[in-house]
Amino acid sequence: MSARVKAYVNLFAAMGVLQKYVELDEEAKKIAKEHNIVVRFKVKGGPDGQVIFKDGAVKVIPTDESISSDVVLYCPTADKFNDVVDGKGMPIPVKGLFKTLAFMGKPESPFNVLTGRMADIMRGKGTDTPELQKLSTLLAFYAMSAAIAQIGNEDEIGALAGKRIPDGDISLEIKDAAYATITKKDGKLTCRFEKTANPRAVMAFDSIQTAGDLINGKADAMSCISMGQLEMKGYIPMLDNLNKVLNLVPKYLS
Numbered sequence: 539m540s541a542r543v544k545a546y547v548n549l550f551a552a553m554g555v556l557q558k559y560v561e562l563d564e565e566a567k568k569i570a571k572e573h574n575i576v577v578r579f580k581v582k583g584g585p586d587g588q589v590i591f592k593d594g595a596v597k598v599i600p601t602d603e604s605i606s607s608d609v610v611l612y613c614p615t616a617d618k619f620n621d622v623v624d625g626k627g628m629p630i631p632v633k634g635l636f637k638t639l640a641f642m643g644k645p646e647s648p649f650n651v652l653t654g655r656m657a658d659i660m661r662g663k664g665t666d667t668p669e670l671q672k673l674s675t676l677l678a679f680y681a682m683s684a685a686i687a688q689i690g691n692e693d694e695i696g697a698l699a700g701k702r703i704p705d706g707d708i709s710l711e712i713k714d715a716a717y718a719t720i721t722k723k724d725g726k727l728t729c730r731f732e733k734t735a736n737p738r739a740v741m742a743f744d745s746i747q748t749a750g751d752l753i754n755g756k757a758d759a760m761s762c763i764s765m766g767q768l769e770m771k772g773y774i775p776m777l778d779n780l781n782k783v784l785n786l787v788p789k790y791l792s
Contacts, residue, residue, distance in 0.1 A: 539789050543692045545584040545616035547790040548623040551684035552657075553589065554598040558680045558731055559656045561595075562673055566656070569648055570594050575641060577649070578607035579629065584616040609634035609641065625654070662754075675750035676716050680731055682753060682784075683710050683718035685791045687729040690783040693790075699782035700727050706738035708776055712749045713742060720780065739772030741780070755788075 560570040571594035578588045578601055588607060590597045601607075611629035613619035621627035631638040642649035659670060660677045690700030700722075708720040717733035743749040748767040751757035759781070762768035770777050 541616040542584050544790050545581050545619045546688040546692045547685050549585045549587045550688050551681050554684045555677050555681045556596040567594055569652055576607045577609045579611050581613045581619045609638050672746055675746050678753045679716050679749055682787055684729045685787045686783050687727040689786050690727040696783045696786050699779040702779045703776055707734040709734050709737035709740045711742040712746055713744055715746055739776040742769045
């Protein structure tokens, strides 16, 4: 496993799911509404992205220099950044030291509370109600979708499959519950957490239960397809190569 690729997945997929977490969880939304702040994570030789908290919403995007960052956090290596995400280290604040300490300097700081609770839910810790079990599956679905784009761009093997995906939109769906779109354009894959109007291919789970079982390794794709629980339709070369990237996701997202 490449530490560099894991850093991209950690920033834009694992941390990127904050966007949906604050939409779907009332307590998370309440915490997010209390802070308007832009935090930039800059990893040497790796990802450079901004986590934008504004009016109760969160976005995680590649750094846009036109958006001023209140806090800039530097990591000298991808391994150091991955340690930060795992709660085993701290980045180097190069801008906004006091805001850094207030927002993420302690375990009880807002950023750490949000990301820590989200990570626990995604891993199934404390999900002892149907509502939390549903939230766990939905967040895992969005993280998986975002990870596909990062691995298809940055991983050596994943990029071979990513390059073979024809241009256009692939819709990833949990029927009546969640939608994500993988777009191939200009040689790159991107992911957005919304439904696309004109997909060239579709991978659709029939229920949250099916999605959860497949994501957690309790079911396999071929069995789900044969039982009509997983539908794959449209331009097959897109789905074939998407699945090759998808097979790499568990290696990086755990």
